[in-house]
Amino acid sequence: MRIAVVGATGMVGEIMLKVLAERDFPITDLYLVASERSVGKKINFKGKDYEVIGLQTAVDNKPDIALFSAGGETSLEWAPKFAENGTTVVDNSSAWRMDETKKLVIPEINASELTKEDKIIANPNCSTIQLLMALKPLHDAFKIKRVIVSTYQSITGTGVKAVEQLENEYKDEKGEMAYPYPIHKNALPHCDVFQENGYTKEEMKLTKETKKILGDDSVLVSATAIRIPVVGGHSESVNIEFENEFDEADVRKILSQFPGVTVQDNPDTNTYPMPIYAEGKDDVFVGRIRRDYSQPKSLNMWVVADNLRKGAATNTVQIAEYLIENKLV
Helix, strand or coil: CEEEEECCCCHHHHHHHHHHHHCCCCCCEEEEECCHHHCCCEEEECCEEEECECHHHHHHCCCCEEEECCCHHHHHHHHHHHHHCCCEEEECCCCCCCCCCCCECCHHHHHHHCCCCCCEEECCCHHHHHHHHHHHHHHHHHCEEEEEEEEEECHHHCCHHHHHHHHHHHCCCCCCCCCCCCCCCCCECCCCCECCCCCEHHHHHHHHHHHHHHCCCCCEEEEEEEECCCCCCEEEEEEEEECCCCCHHHHHHHHHHCCCEEECCEHHHCECCCHHHHCCCCCEEEEEEEECCCCCCEEEEEEEECCCHHHHHHHHHHHHHHHHHCCCC
């Protein structure tokens, strides 16, 4: 396979290369692609140095698959150019997610919808991926009516500037600010830009993307997204109201049997998901599973995942693996 990684010098791009190496992804030619200012830079992959190339050069090389993590504007401009040249693009930005002509894919949930004709495939938002990994098996079993989710999101979701801001604040040094306020010793109820309805773009992604991936507009989602000074991953407090009655033991069993989900749920031993343990792992971790006694047929749970891996890079690579395994490229 001739593979291009677009945005190879970025935070997600670096993890993408790590995941490709770990999973022994079949690569015959690898093109590491970034903006003009990074062209010529050397990146090591599996013991070999590769020189970063520009976008047009990468298009001209006609890779079989291009894994994009270079931001929405770059994707809108360049993904169609790759696609027109015969490349299948898996895009990690928000550019194509709500495009009705594009599939929004979590492999464990809806990869079967993909065909050879899908030349631009959208990777969902990181917080949506981990939420849906926990919701989908429960929706199949008990039918979800409504979800209320509060996210506690890692600064790595913002990027390198946010990591640098936190590190500067740890050391009590002044530097460039990724956020309008300090993040150290703080929690910002502000992920992405505010919309006219008072919700942030991040919160509305959770609402819209959930409906699209489940293929069910009847599922109601209300979200509050919070940025916290954590590096290892995103956490979500999730309240679900079901159409049908459920048993908590069945919920644990259903979740533990779903591929890519690990249940960590034993209050007696203080066993529950935390970003410090999710970091560097591909699974979505679910715990604090308990009935909501304030509302019939309702459940509370806590969902944690490494947002740079399953929330971004790993999901993208898994889509590419599915394309190859099913001879769609």
